[in-house]
Amino acid sequence: MTLDERKLDVLRAIVEDYVATQEPVGSKALVERHNLGVSPATVRNDMAVLEEEGYIRQPHTSAGRVPTDRGYRLFVDRLSRIKPLSPAERRAIERFLAGALDLDDVVHRTVRLLAQLTRQVAVVQYPSLARSSVRHLELVPISTTRLMLVMIADTGRVEQRLVDLPAPVPDEAVADLRRMVNEKLVGKRLSDTPPLVQALVDEVAPDARNTMATLASVLLETLVERHEERIALAGRANLTRGSLLDFQGSLRPILEALEEEVILLKLLGEVDASTLRVRIGDENEIDNLRSTSVVSTGYGPGATIVGSLGVLGPTRMDYPGNIATVRAVARYVGELLGNN
Amino acid sequence: MTLDERKLDVLRAIVEDYVATQEPVGSKALVERHNLGVSPATVRNDMAVLEEEGYIRQPHTSAGRVPTDRGYRLFVDRLSRIKPLSPAERRAIERFLAGALDLDDVVHRTVRLLAQLTRQVAVVQYPSLARSSVRHLELVPISTTRLMLVMIADTGRVEQRLVDLPAPVPDEAVADLRRMVNEKLVGKRLSDTPPLVQALVDEVAPDARNTMATLASVLLETLVERHEERIALAGRANLTRGSLLDFQGSLRPILEALEEEVILLKLLGEVDASTLRVRIGDENEIDNLRSTSVVSTGYGPGATIVGSLGVLGPTRMDYPGNIATVRAVARYVGELLGNN
């Protein structure tokens, strides 16, 4: 059965009212609040059909209707009008982000801003190493057999690692090493570095080969293997907004999931995410988060994607609003990174 | 009135039972579970006195007794025996921390370990900049008018900032700058640097004075003003353990407080904290956290304190256990930092 125009209107009205009031919505209240031009009885018939098709359901027999995950999905895909941000909001975003001092600060401000604007939990992935390139490598002697390796990426991100050398290396030799690795690697995408690092070991003079090999293995770890992508979170307290029923009674599983970086990365992940994505309830792959919805998108300078950000909240959330906000914030952050 | 030995025993028993069962404890249950050698009636008399003195209270007239903040305080100060960690626990701590790769990893592991062992919210402050010293300063040219300043502290911590120069500076001049700041500042405590930075500006050749002044102001920010101390948190999900009543019904204020770094720093703060400290309920200065208790201590290599760590949970917590764990973890982390 294909739903006619009015049934879709009814579904839209149910979603909007339920999101606003947080209470199951009945036929009478619906006609009162939206001018659907028909009587409650007619709406009831439409509701019966919508329920049969799995878009809404009744918590109990004598209660109003509540959208199902499927209902929200239809709403998001076809029924919601884009809700443009107010100029005031745009300006607030711009002004707030413009004050950022460095990368850490950008990420921090972004995540707080998102949490505040959407009143949900906000998640921002730091610009990914894999998709950025090397700006500079620094070697700092700590002792004769120990170096600190500092890698600066073009996104402003800095990584450091200790290197334990197999034999003492004088300072001049360290300078040589520094020059060599920088010549070879600066400007390259991190994901392209492994063969270059290998080449470094092959090309070096035999007496320095051992040292270079050690350095190379740490380099590889830092540049490639250790994609320990970082994540910033804010607005957890927003989970306590609204009734506990939103999350079938317990915040436990959600707070647990939010503490696991791996899970969060999976949440934002699927790196193709240049386009905005909404996952509703059961569509989520993470069991602990099946009672939540996630709105996420990639961000980065221009068309390049260097990371993802998004918000997480109850399935009963303001999708049009959150989608607009996530999209806008991602765009501003992208621009900001372009300027650095 | 001074409490005799038995009354103290009764209080101890009440605290222990309440912490274990999470339910108000009555006189009968008390004599059954601890061999106090007296009858319930006697215990009731003792309880009446304890209540009068403000150590315990009844949630409702016909319920058992529950310790007050004051009761916990007395328990912590005078009644609890130290609960030594089991060798297995000690080994677990040692093994878990020993695998750490770098500073970030140490802090991460520590905070997770603490949360897991105590089943509370764990808080670890990164080794403070103020109390560490400069190991190396690096200047990386980004463009002719822009440098990236990277500061490496002896605790392994790295800070970076962008420097916008008033005029283009060629690479050789950058090398000069690098040499000068390193000569002057390496090895110095961060808190001692301000006059040295000023001296740098005064001593430099007049034609470089402008550049140096710009650099100096960023240096000061990075080294001193920007004591944006970082904090790691874990185990928030543990707040949902036990009944909601532990926190007078809502996690809201607590989650909110935990999102504010400033508040957390205040929580751990009072930097004299070389000795372990327990704050119970109302003793907390932060309003949102008046229904929680905090066990915290400083940590660092040897007798030096470079940061604080601790746990936060309901006033109804296992004080002896948590105190022992916090102390032990702090010691191991301190040793670990000493080795780097």
Added chain:
DNA sequence: GACTGGCACTCGTTACAGTCGAGTGCCAGC
């Protein structure tokens, strides 16, 4: 054929009364 008003029905919510029992305070007696 689509919409509507009316009506019987369902069932969760609320209010109230009654019972139960854990726990208390007090007191007389050892």
Added chain:
DNA sequence: GCTGGCACTCGACTGTAACGAGTGCCAGTC
């Protein structure tokens, strides 16, 4: 100073009844 006994309190639980929001269905109307 401790104890057993006893009356009392009050929250938790149970059962009953009234209420009302919301429904599904049906006969009637445009």
